[in-house]
Amino acid sequence: MMDKNQQAIELMKEQKYEEAAGLFNAIIEENPQDPVGYINFGNLLLHINDSERARRFYERAIELDQDAATAYYGLANLYYEASDFPAAQENFLKAIEIGLEEADAFYLLGMTFFHQEQYKLALPYLLRATELNPENIEYLFQYGLSLAQSEHIDDAKPIFQNVLELDDHHSDAHYNLGVIALYEENLSVALDHFNQALAIQPEHALAENAKTQIMNVWNNTEM
Template sequence: MDKNTQGIMYMQEGKFEEAASLFNEVIEESPNDPVGYINFGNLLMHMKDFEHATRFFNKAIELDASAATAYYGLGNVYFEQSLFQPAQQNFQKAMELGLEESDVYYMLGLCLQNQEQFKLSIPYLLRAAELSPDDEEILFLYGLSLAQANHLEEAKATFENVIGINPEHSDAHYNLGIISIYDENIDGALAHFNEALRIQPDHLLAANGKHNIEELLKDKDR
């Protein structure tokens, strides 16, 4: 096992000092190889040392302007600081350079969501879902963008797919409840809100939705 691989394993295990030591050795042994800088940058990002992580990713790019994973790492650094525009630019650059993984499409979609560009986020989250079809969180966020862009039928089908993967996904039930209201299916909405609250008793949005429906039903009975 080479030092980069071992360092990544240490990082995943939370052994940051051991990982840092190995990545430092990699850089000392191969100072013109961007990989060591990228791995050290990822480690620093996990440690929330964004300033130094940025320097390492930029050094990797200086050594190899086509290092797609360096741009991806830089995008994550900006995203973690809620700097969505520069994060978006770096994720797009990583994709232009050939990074074809669900994570980069997912993160780009999230950047656009956070900038309330819901329609623009849809194709990226769709591609992320295609590359990771069993990832319920990617699928859920894809459904959320569809709903926010008023593609309610597609959003409904997507949230139902989320529940197919994880029947205990409270937010998917909540959103299906909201869509049921738009479909004038009050009983269906109430059932989804109740299910969301069964799964997550402190789900405030579901509780509010349930309360509003119950008040509406009371008014009808008067």
Template sequence: MNKNQQAIAEMRDGNYETAAKLFNEWIEEHPEDPVGYINFGNLLMHINELPRAKAFFEKAIALDEDAATAYYGLGNLFFEQSVYARAQENFQKAIELGLEEADVYYMLGLTLQKEEQFRLALPYLLRATELDQNDDELLFQYGLALAQSDYVTEAEPVFRKVLDRNAQHSDAHYNLGVIDLYHDKPKSARQHFEEALQYQPDHVLAANGKKKVDELIGHDHK
């Protein structure tokens, strides 16, 4: 295991100071290797030193303008800073350069959602669910983007699939409740709102939804 690999292992274990020292040594010994700068940039992102992280990602790109993971790192950095146009640009560049991982498609989809470009987000979120078929959150965000794009009928089975995998996913319950209201099924909607609150008692939207349903069907408020 070389120092770069050791540093990654230390970083995974949360030993950031040791990881930083090893990355630093690796970079001193291999100053022309962009991977060292990318990994150090990722570490700096973890500890919220964003300006320094940006400099490391940019150094990696200066050494190799096709370093896809450096653009992905910059995309995450701009996303953290809510600079969504720049985040989108960098995620797209990473994909163009061949980064074929669920995370980059997911983050690009999330960025487009933040920009309220819900329909544009759909193919990227769908691709993320294809590349990682076991992640509930990727599937949920795809369902959410469908609902936000007014594809309510298509969103419903996606949210149900999320619940098949994780019956306690409160946001999936909430969104199914909204869909049931849309289809004029208040009793079923109320059940979903109640389940959302059971798993997440501070779910404000579910509480509001339940209150609205209670007014509709005349239930006693609980």
């Protein structure tokens, strides 16, 4: 027999949001001192883009329990979606400090640094996300990108290759391997990667520009 929280979460999954809200409301009325009801209601409100009310529910959960890691995580997601990366960062950090060992929390924390162009600070969190979920292509790719942006080109290369092992149709991994090949002054390998990126995604403007530059170099060399 499912408890009311589980029932409400199932209703959310079925997109029966009004029914789920009614159930979460009943849970809170029955147990007004239990933060779980507020956190779940906050998650529902965030899901339907009522972020202001969601914030109030998360904050109420934290008032009831300073160590409610998932309430901080909910707040962090709320701020992340609003592109308030410093506030998101603070709350992801708090959730992790309390003990939330979720790959997604480390990934999003890393991405708060990435979006602020603090690539080196992003690295340990993105690395941890890939350790917790090594099959997640997005985690791997963003980790590789942060390595490249931090000028750790030699470390980035095998990460992008790993991305292609998991998904050989990842146009951005091909593009970045092409850029690395340019750094290595290997124009033919670079061109091959740019061509593959364009075969997968014909409108890939960066790959198109890079390919054009290589062709110009070759054409000028042949003159």
